[in-house]
Amino acid sequence: MMRRTPLLTGSGWLVFLAAMLVAAVLIPVLATLPPPDSMFRLPAYLVPLFGKYLCYAILALALDLIWGYAGILSLGHGAFFALGGYAMGMYLMRQIGTRGVYGDPILPDFMVFLNWRELPFAWWGFHNFAYAAFMALAVPGALAALFGWFAFRSRVTGVYLSIITQAMTYALLLAFFRNDMGFGGNNGLTDFKEILGYEVQAPSTRLGLYVITAVALGLSFLVCRFVVTTRFGRLLLALRDAESRVRFIGYSTTGAKLFVFVLSALLCGLAGALYVPQVGIINPSEFQPGNSIEVAIWVAVGGRGTLVGAILGALVVNFVKTWLTGAAPELWLFALGALFIVVTLAMPNGILGLVAQAKQWRRTPTAPVAETVHD
């Protein structure tokens, strides 16, 4: 009988707690306690930016769970993320109330502008935070369940799955661009005022959202880590490496894939819901197929199938993106493109893979590094 892998090793817990301490305690402290002109003071504008990165990290984590472990490269994760974001955005829109330009107590501004008389069915109940939060998870989860059930049942795998998830994302992009859909069309949802009674723009609210995001990331990581260390996690690995064999042994591959796909979509919804109040806008461009592919490169840069790598990759790539799009915007696409090529060609296991290689090289300098086998 195989010994169960622990959730985290002793040193693993230490690193996890240290990281949580930095993310959830140190940064908020630096953003509030030191006097405003002190060099230790974190500028206020960085807090929502870091919050954004952490949302991306949750998204990357979700993709790593299914790509790194189950071998499913979904190009629809940006869509699940955006759907969660839209659910939260709808709550925030309803909270605007009479403070909108047209001052309608029920209808958001864009509906008044379109001469709509009543709130569409899809918007019912979104004034209630609990309902909106539920929908932020339920809608992506339900879509993933429906889509995954059809796809996995008929054994659509590999690139075919990638392509049809991309088609799904594209169809949603086109749909949300339409004014008739009732989700604000091209402009999306923005101009939010308050969340649960707190002013969205206020530094204290932003700090609170940031801390919630950091905690959510930590919990998401533990959930994913739990999934991959169980027997079920082993099954996922087996699925990734030899799906037919797993099926012949007698496992239901459809159920296993569906479970992990839906779980992953729920995490995306969570990330999206946390993202929107911090960024202050959600619009159809979040559905761009390119966004979903970019998530894959975050995961690949950090190192696939490690969970930690996904978080690392999301943070590193987005830091670089923020810096480079500010410093030399025309270089960013070259850099991103080159990153895609270099990572896939030269570092298939990402940054963490390089670290592992370096360690192994130091221990046994003459032994060649084992090549990763891909199917």
Next chain:
Amino acid sequence: MRLIRALVILGLLLVPLMGRAANLPDAELAKLVTGLAGDGFDDKIAAIDALGTSGDARAVAILKALTDGKLAASDDKQMLIEGAGGKFTDAVTGAPVTPGAEPERIHVNNRLRGLIDGALSRLTLYSADPGDRLSAATEALHHPSLGAVPSLDKALATEQDKGVAAALKLARAAGLLQSPDAAVRLAAVDELAASTDSEVRGLLGELVGGHESDPKVIAAAKTALAKIERQLAYIEIGINLFQGLSLGSVLLLAAMGLAVTFGVMGVINMAHGEMIMLGAYTTFVVQEIFRAFLPAGLFDLYLVVSVPAAFLVAGAVGVALERTIIRFLYGRPLETLLATWGISLMLQQLVRSIFGAPNKEVANPSWMTGGFQILGGFTVTWNRLVIIAFGFVVLGALVLVLRRTNLGLHMRAVTQNRKMAAIMGIPTDKVDALTFGLGSGIAGMAGVALSQIGNVSPNLGTIYIIDSFMVVVFGGVGSLVGTLAGAMGLGVVNKFLEPFAGAVLGKILVLVAIIIFIQFRPRGLFALKGRSVEA
């Protein structure tokens, strides 16, 4: 006998000439024109009417000058037309005149203007250009009046062009609908039933809707209306079919290269759209070179030169990419997807850096501009037709390359069994590079076609990449027949959905339909069968 026949034929030949070009003697025309300067309204109206029915070519210029306020009368009642720069010419003879005193301009009011317009359109019925006559007849149909019937009759008697004659008959029938005689109206309705013009449909609709009292005429109008509706429905189907084929040929061109790289080689090339974009930019560059260095007479040939140029440019880029990047990723489709996505980002940014972000304008050569009208007022444009033909030509050429050349044989061999092909002495590396180059080159040629119907911009390719993949997957990977069926099927379905679902929603529906379709036929319409499928 023979002499008589010859004379009859000669006479028949002369009739239209006389009818159309019979100019009035100068003196008579001058009398009419002088009437325009008459004191009373009635004089002017009579003169305009007479000019309208005269059929004299000079009357057109005179009436036009009158509406523009350029017709003037000198002190000695000589009628003058004021030309550019204040120079006067005699209205009848066209000889230049220097008037002694400032001539008095003739003013017209709105009522006269209406009459002049009517007279002008009647005059145009005798124009030498069939196109002018057709538009005059159509004009008469759109503003039917019983008063216009005699002049339409006159024009009809001499009309030789079948199309113009048909239009004249319709206009005449539309005018006769206003006749007080129910029998005449009935005959007119019967004649109108042959038309598919939406204007006629409106006229008949008015008749049925209460403008008519005679029950027989109403019944006839109803049957005529039903017939027209039916015909319009057929035409609508025909139009949708044509537009579907047109969209389908665009999809076919965009997807064919992918059918080679993805279908034959199994390489997921997300930079495929950028190969199309490179082809479009090559067209732009070739166009600029023609504009700058070659005589204007040769400009129309630039598109012909662009096709091989785009093939070579995109093909060369394809070979380079295969040799430097893609060959290291064979057997790792998901990594290939990511790496080629990276390539696509870099190519887009590269083109944006070189050519700038705004759209580039690529002109249609003259042999691709314009089009011709078919029934129901629908215009078939030449560029669409040429692109449909081009799509099929490229498909035919590709099939020939794959089936009839050594390269094609090698490609198929390498696809089916790489090791065995290598053992037989086929340079598999070279074949890989050339296959990828071929697929990319075809994408480049697609770019030439797309530059003719849309904007040339750095993100041209991103519009087509998802559609291309849908076509290839829908049709069946590795099957050119499937690609053809997929492209045409998607194009036609899209266009048939558009009228009642709208363009965007139609596209969404098609995407959803494909996603569902793939659930049931994961390998596409024309799936390859056999052992190699699972490999």
